[in-house]
Amino acid sequence: MEGRTARPAVPGAPTPLVGRRDALGALHDALGAIGRDGFRFLALAGEPGAGKTRLLGELATMAADLGRVTMWGRAAEFEQMMPFSPLVDALDDHLETRRADITDILGPTTARLLATVFPSLTSHHTGHHAEPARSGAPEESGEPGPDRGGLARYRLYRAVRQMVDTLSAPRGLVLILDDVHWADESSLEFLDHVTRHPPAGPVLLAVAFRPAQAPPRLATLPLGAGARGHEITVGPLAPEEADELLGPRFSKGRGRALYEASGGNPFYLEALARMDGDAPEAMGALPPTVLAALQVELGELSPGALLVAQGAAVAADEFDPAIAAVAAEVPRASALDALDELAQRDIVRAHGGRFRFRHPLVRRAVYESAAAGWRVAAHGRIAARLAALGAPAVAQAGHLERSGSFGDQRAVEVLVDAARAVAAHAPATSAHWLQAAVRLMPDAPATRDSRMELLLELSRAQGVSGRLAEGRDTARELLRMLPGDDYPRRGRAARLCALMERQLDRPHEARALLLDELGRMPNPRAAAAVPLRMRLVAESLMRVDFDAAQAVLDLMPDAAEDWEPGLAVAVAALRPMSAYAAGRTDEAVRYAESAGRLMAAAPDDHLAEWLDAISWLCWAEMNLGRYGEALRHFDRAAAVAAATGQSYILTHLLAGKARTLVMAGRLADALATAEESEGEARLLDSGQQLVFALTQRCLAASWSGDDDAAILAGEEAVQRGVGGGEVWGAMARHARGQALINAGRLEEGAEAVLDACDRFSAPRLDRGTLLLCCETLARAAAELGRQDQSAAWADRAATLEDPGLPAFRGLIPLARAHALRANAPARAAAAAREAAGLLAVAERRLDAGRALLVAGLAHLEAGERARAREDLKAAAAAFDACGARNLKARTDRELRRLGVRVASAPAGKADTPFGLSPRELEVAMLVADGLTNQQVAQRLFLSVRTVETHLSRIFAKLDVSSRVGVATALSRSG
Structure with a gap:
């Protein structure tokens, strides 16, 4: 909110604030909370001129009084495409003084990544391009990073989060970002990332925005921050507050008329107060945007001052006098004289060696007061001046898109260069500038080839930035432009379009497009048809139509002289999965080995075009239990995908890698990889890719012992409602069921696993996962006391045995051990030890540990305490190495009952009484305090069913049978 009329209101200004007591209290509470609890997110939402900036100024003053470092930046209406503009505005000057510290603390690799956004962190930064840099434009370092995909953005967001920490x-630190409704998409993606993955240190991130102009991602940030977030609604002033703001120079009647005309909006109220008090007719004609009041204010300026103001409004939100002079076509000395007048009338305010308009609405009014044609020319003058200074393409692009003329080849080249320069960290901006370049490029014979290549690049950029529908539409536009006999380029465009249709959860459209393009080709075996056929194979594999996939593969040779480089590798990469799905395991292994040799011999640039096919080799190797080969190929393919900006492939690869890591028992790595996959998928905004990522995060979190996070991820994956009838939908249902069983919700989990297997009538899951389902169902039935059902599931597991899949063979005796434990513990122990040996040889450390746990428990039930101790110690070591906290805690409990001293958890790991998880301890303490399950659920934001599940596990771990027993056990432990 602005201060009194006669005095300027700037951040931290001494002008007393009128009203806003609730908002000030929330600001004070948030500042106090970061000292106690770490990160907090604060959003100020209100209409233009409501006083958000004034409140942020109060926050800055409070923070300074507490000794907190405060950094302030804002987005600007006419620079909305500048990447990370509010963050650069807030942080860059400070970073210039901390460049060496940042490099020392975060390391040179992270510092180089940050330098792609923050000019002050690059050694190539120089002062004479300061004006564009302040608008958020990164300098061109001459060393463009290799990543152009979503993973690069995700890593950059993590790096910025580390830097803020x-x-x-x-x-x-108090980081204030104003007017974020105008922020570019990369800035909003970062805000979304940091609210979900907050820094560990005492950081208050405060943003202000206009709700009516806020995109959905911004409007939901306070909800995404959960308990760490708070939204303040900044509404109109009350009549008495307006009287206080206006002061005694206005009569009560005049003040009430001003209040009613302004609607209680502080900025509008001050704008009216600046007008001639004897002009009530102007008030009556005032539009809601108060432009009439601002026009009166501008009308009082001298012609020279108004001209310079208009040039400044064209230049930037924060402008250098020299640039304003260029835009206005006046000498610099005249511009400085005009700025004196503008500052005296509080149109602009000094900000270091630059100037800013007192409010974005003032800049907009000034900008719109200039004739449209004059504005185009002014943007052109600024672009020419920046080019003469050698400014980077990124600094010129915003002005050229507004001033470039149709057919201006130089403007096209600069826009394309700028788009490529920011593709890694701001693909939405990249796509925007490519689109501007396309608009300026004539569709003439001389430029048609270049235009079509540019459209293909634009389609890719739109896909990477999450604008899958726009990327699909651009690819379809390209298909309409391409001659019917230009089969190679039509094939590339159709394949890209089909990929995006798939990500948009439109598999039928993808398949129809592929078949249509193939039908146009006179020679279905031609080289141009092979990429389309490969995509058709992938579509069939996703639909679990393995016969159709194999039929297409049978028509494809292994290689041909006219094939593009890497195409032979791609075809070879598709063959293992089809053979594996058909049960031809030995043949699948041979195909995988052959494809692996071809991939090893191929350079990265030969693989880049065919990663969607190569991903099938990686998944096939994982399904075959070839975990080392799978991880090696996942890593290489993911690196190539990241370097070439193929986000829609990258998420799939990371999800597959996470699943492989879970099977290998590397749970911490699996969680980190699944988090990367999820972050990338959310940026891409593809339901399919998000389900892939959430499925793997569900499994990794579940086996790690974070039941709540696992179930939440599994629920979201299933509730997305995509993937019906395809393998990945079944995978999501299986992961959720596994998480429910691991969390102790046995009946519900078993039903979910059966549903994922389609009750074994026509299962879509692969054979290895079906074996795991049988073992899981045998375990659940045994724990429920249903020995006959457990034995039936063990028998079914035996029917799935495949000699070509040694990695899964150990699950069969493990399922048998579950079924035997109740009535034949000695035989169960023998079966479990057999399973542990087979699973250890297969490098499935987690499952080997589970088998050792079953063996130890069976030995204990058979009275063989020494052998029980041996197996349980081995199981505990395996679970500790894997990071399986719940299983380790359970094993430690059994060891303690056998009299074995168990070391406390190392520093940094949760070590709670009786092996309770942190969430279980919270529930137990509330129960001990006398709260009902309903009250506990409300306090912890859980469902009553989840609280009941936690309580059953607490009873088991504490070896009690009542709520009173919980209270007694906790009091003894304390």
């Missing part, structure tokens, strides 16, 4: 030491 570093800057918060030791007293805390």
